[in-house]
Amino acid sequence: MNSLLDTTCCQLCPRTCKVNRTVSTGFCGCTNEVKAARAALHLWEEPCISSTQGSGTVFFSGCTLKCCFCQNSQISCENFGKTLSVSQLSEIFLKLQEEGAHNLNLVTPTQYLPFIIEALDNIKKLLSIPVIYNCGGYERPEVISLLKDYIDIYMPDLKYYDASLSFSYSKAKDYFSFASKAIQKMIEQTGVPTFNKEGILQKGVLIRHLVLPGCKEDSMKLLEWMSETLPKDSFLLSLLSQYTPVYKASMYPKINRRVTTYEYNKVLDKAISLGLTQGFMQERSSASSAYTPSFQLEGLDIE
DSSP: OOGGGOGGGOOSSTTOOOOOTTTOOOTTOOOSSEEEEEEEEEOOSOHHHHTTTOEEEEEESOOSOOOTTOTTHHHHTSOOOEEEOHHHHHHHHHHHHHTTOSSEEEESOGGGHHHHHHHHHHTTTTOOSOEEEEEOSOOOHHHHHTTTTTOSEEEEBOOOSSHHHHHHHHSOTTHHHHHHHHHHHHHHHHOSOEEOTTSOEEEEEEEEEEOOTTOHHHHHHHHHHHHHHSOTTSSEEEEEOOOOOOTTGGGSGGGSSOOOHHHHHHHHHHHHHTTOOSEEOOOGGGOSGGGSOOOSOTTOOOO
């Protein structure tokens, strides 16, 4: 096994805790056993991901970030979920494919990568749909390199440019330093976005950016970095307006509100002016807790 995947000295994420997860937990709060909270067809992703039948999403417990506004805090911060063996995980992946999923969507998978890789190896001759790596962007480029033969589509967040914001709201001062390098590695690995005849993404990178209240200038810096650094037409951009002040957001007055139409439109106009027009915008009506899935261990009842 590659030493980067050794959970007895865990270095899977940029925090490189180096804890032995068989006896303790690191920042992510995860042990040496896989935990997930939901595995089901999901219709609320971007149109090229969910399309008509849904994306086969597996929501993993735990997270390498601690976003104070996390909509999935029940699983990311409180580690709610069901423990699964590698063989059960393989069965869940195949079950989602059998249910008609357009893709296999791994949500916050970083802390469980050694086990996910093993599960994918078990079924590589049976799995025929693209595999998505849906993450917060806070990744080690070296670890992304190890996923070359496993991941078809990367769907990272790119949350912050400013280190003070990333530290305040997600407890990751070095967020942009790692996310920027990881995203470049993802694009290098997958190439330009490619679609099937139904317009469903088969390979490539889709960068998500959630516009935060009071942070439109930081959003625009990120857009400028994308325009100046990433190869033209090498990725899709999804600008999200769905920010809702949940979890611990009330402790941070500057973000304890929703994004205004003015703020979101300023960021959208900036993207258009920079030519970043391949992708998606989001209606402000999406800023609702109704778009957050309920976590009741759906789809995890595997013997």
